[in-house]
Amino acid sequence: MRPFLAVVARDLRLARRQGTDIAMTLAFFVVVVALFPLGLGPTPELLSRIAPAVLWVTALLAAMLSFDRLFQQDSEDGGLEQLALSGLPLSLLALAKACAHWLTTGLPMLVLAPLLAVSLNLAADAYWTLVATLAIGTPVVSLFGTVGAALVVGARRAGVLVALIVLPLLIPVLIFAVSAVEASGAGLSVRVHLLFLGAILAASIPLAPLAAGAALRQALD
Amino acid sequence: MHRFANPTRFFRIANALLPVLGAVSAGLFAAGLYYALFDSPADYQQGETVRIMYVHVPAAWAALACYATMALAGASFLIWKHILADLAARAAAPIGAGFTLISLATGSLWGQPMWGTWWVWDARLTSVLILFFLYLGYIALVNAFDDQDRGGRAGAVLALVGAVNLPIIKFSVDWWNTLHQPASVLRMDGPSIAPEMLLPLMLMASAYFSLFGVMMILRLRSLYAGRRLRQMRLAAAAR
Numbered sequence: 001m002r003p004f005l006a007v008v009a010r011d012l013r014l015a016r017r018q019g020t021d022i023a024m025t026l027a028f029f030v031v032v033v034a035l036f037p038l039g040l041g042p043t044p045e046l047l048s049r050i051a052p053a054v055l056w057v058t059a060l061l062a063a064m065l066s067f068d069r070l071f072q073q074d075s076e077d078g079g080l081e082q083l084a085l086s087g088l089p090l091s092l093l094a095l096a097k098a099c100a101h102w103l104t105t106g107l108p109m110l111v112l113a114p115l116l117a118v119s120l121n122l123a124a125d126a127y128w129t130l131v132a133t134l135a136i137g138t139p140v141v142s143l144f145g146t147v148g149a150a151l152v153v154g155a156r157r158a159g160v161l162v163a164l165i166v167l168p169l170l171i172p173v174l175i176f177a178v179s180a181v182e183a184s185g186a187g188l189s190v191r192v193h194l195l196f197l198g199a200i201l202a203a204s205i206p207l208a209p210l211a212a213g214a215a216l217r218q219a220l221d
Numbered sequence: 222m223h224r225f226a227n228p229t230r231f232f233r234i235a236n237a238l239l240p241v242l243g244a245v246s247a248g249l250f251a252a253g254l255y256y257a258l259f260d261s262p263a264d265y266q267q268g269e270t271v272r273i274m275y276v277h278v279p280a281a282w283a284a285l286a287c288y289a290t291m292a293l294a295g296a297s298f299l300i301w302k303h304i305l306a307d308l309a310a311r312a313a314a315p316i317g318a319g320f321t322l323i324s325l326a327t328g329s330l331w332g333q334p335m336w337g338t339w340w341v342w343d344a345r346l347t348s349v350l351i352l353f354f355l356y357l358g359y360i361a362l363v364n365a366f367d368d369q370d371r372g373g374r375a376g377a378v379l380a381l382v383g384a385v386n387l388p389i390i391k392f393s394v395d396w397w398n399t400l401h402q403p404a405s406v407l408r409m410d411g412p413s414i415a416p417e418m419l420l421p422l423m424l425m426a427s428a429y430f431s432l433f434g435v436m437m438i439l440r441l442r443s444l445y446a447g448r449r450l451r452q453m454r455l456a457a458a459a460r
Contacts, residue, residue: 147382151375155365164361165379168354171347172389211382214299218374 003088004096011100021069022104029062029109033116044121051120052130052181056174059109059134063141064163066105070097070149072158075219080153084220091213098139098146098209106138122185129184129194133177136197140173143208150215173200226303228445235438242438246431253424261421271418273331278406279426281324281349283433285387287317288352290437291359292384295377305441307373308448310380311363312440316433318356325349344393345401348386355383369448 015022036054037047074080083093113134114127122130148166152158180193225231257275264271291313298306328346329339340346359376366372394403406412412419 147378151362151379152365154368154371155362155375156367157365161358161361161365164354165358168351168358169382171351175342175347211378215375215378218299218371218378221371221374 003086004092007083007088007093007096008100008103011097012103015069015100015104021066022108025062025066025105026108026112028065029058029112030116032058032061033120037120048121048123048185051117051122052126052178052185054120055113055116055130056133056137056177056181059113059138060141060167060170060174062109063105063138063145064159064166066101067145067149067162067166068159070101070146071153071216071219072149075153080216081220084216089213090216091209094146094150094212094216095209098142098212101145102139102142106134106142109138110134122181125187126181126185129190130181132190132194133180133197136194136201137173137177140197140201140204141170143204143212144169147208147212147215150212150219153216153219173197176200223301223303226301226305228305231305232442232445235441239435239438242431242434246428246435249424249428249431253421253428256421257425261417262415264418267335270331270334273327274418275421275425277324277327277331278422279429280320280327282426283429284317284320284324284349284352285390286430287313287320287433288355288380288384288387291317292380292387295380298373299377299381304448305445307370307377308441308444309437310376311373312437312444314356314359314363316436316440318353318360320429320433321349321353321356325353343401345390348390348393351386352383352390355379355386359383369451 033054036050040046040050071080074083084090088096110131114131117127117130144166145162148162149158151165152161155161176193176196180190180197183193184190225234253275257272261272261275263269291310294306294310294313297303298310325346328349332341333339359379362379363372363376366375394401405414406419406422414422
């Protein structure tokens with residue numbers, strides 16, 4: 001457990017000292033969301049209709065920008081080999097990286113999203129559902145992103161490649177999250193959608209680190 | 222299986238098999254298309270458009286089988302490091318992407334008269350579209366590394382990760398009630414489709430699968446030759 005926490009703490013420390021990385025991801029999130037009212041015109045009904053989809057799609061795109069941070073630097077400066085030699089299994093290393101990534105990207109987006117939802121005029125009933133879908137969904141994003149980032153260590157144009165690999169796998173998360181928020185806006189039950197999201201999270205917590213660990217082992221050979 | 226991992230032995234058998242498989246595939250396509258287009262009844266509800274099924278359904282089956290082949294080849298490459306397994310996965314990817322595209326396109330053509338729309342975001346259609354993107358992602362990933370082995374290994378992991386999509390596609394029509402019709406051939410209680418429609422469907426499916434075999438052998442041959450060429454060039458450059 002100690003090495004695991006040490007990796008999480010190290011990544012958090014790195015993220016704090018290179019604060020602009022996180023700030024840029026979040027700024028991208030805010031700016032792109034702000035583009036929609038500008039592009040569509042500020043009709044409140046229209047905005048509240050598209051708010052769940054806009055927030056979720058933008059959150060996914062912003063997350064794509066942040067996956068570079070997971071392994072790219074470590075593999076360039078040799079830190080990845082050091083981490084692999086530390087005795088921590090590679091799948092646990094991947095899980096630690098995913099935890100740190102979620103704390104520095106998913107959690108801030110979770111805090112920002114309700115504020116942005118106000119500007120998009122989201123239905124009042126849907127706020128808690130939005131927060132709930134982000135709370136369950138963004139860890140899945142971090143876990144899948146870890147798999148994608150581990151696969152492209154050392155690849156050419158890694159950033160675009162991660163998006164191409166990870167975004168299709170995240171389509172189910174997007175579908176269930178947005179339909180949950182829309183259902184609660186329409187006053188319907190959100191239970192089924194949230195259960196599906198929970199099932200995806202429950203399956204990806206053990207499986208995604210295994211896949212990411214396997215990918216890292218190939219990268220280090 | 223390890224006996225056939227030797228490229229020389231494999232290609233000796235594959236090259237002997239190729240003309241037979243090609244002839245079988247051509248024959249099956251001729252017979253299947255004849256039955257499908259001329260000698261099978263029109264559906265009492267869907268009319269003549271039901272004939273799109275004989276192109277659409279086998280293409281979808283072949284697309285799934287292709288991905289399963291890719292995932293199995295990827296797994297055996299990770300476990301036994303046989304070079305042929307990597308080449309098989311690489312060979313299957315564009316073929317599978319082609320089958321997926323055929324099934325998406327014919328499905329769209331069938332959807333327009335049947336449902337009044339070219340595309341709906343239902344579970345079956347969306348999961349097949351994800352399958353198409355997975356193929357594209359795999360092709361992009363294996364070609365993104367300067368070291369071919371590294372690309373093959375990363376691709377193998379991705380192929381295995383993407384395999385979770387296969388059961389989702391198969392059961393999507395049972396789990397979600399949407400426009401796409403439920404399973405009617407591969408069912409626990411036997412096929413619910415009329416026998417005179419099942420015959421051309423099975424002929425076309427066999428034709429698609431033997432075509433898959435033909436294309437696999439052709440692509441494996443060229444990938445293997447390309448790999449040998451690359452090795453020789455590298456050896457010449459190192460000298």
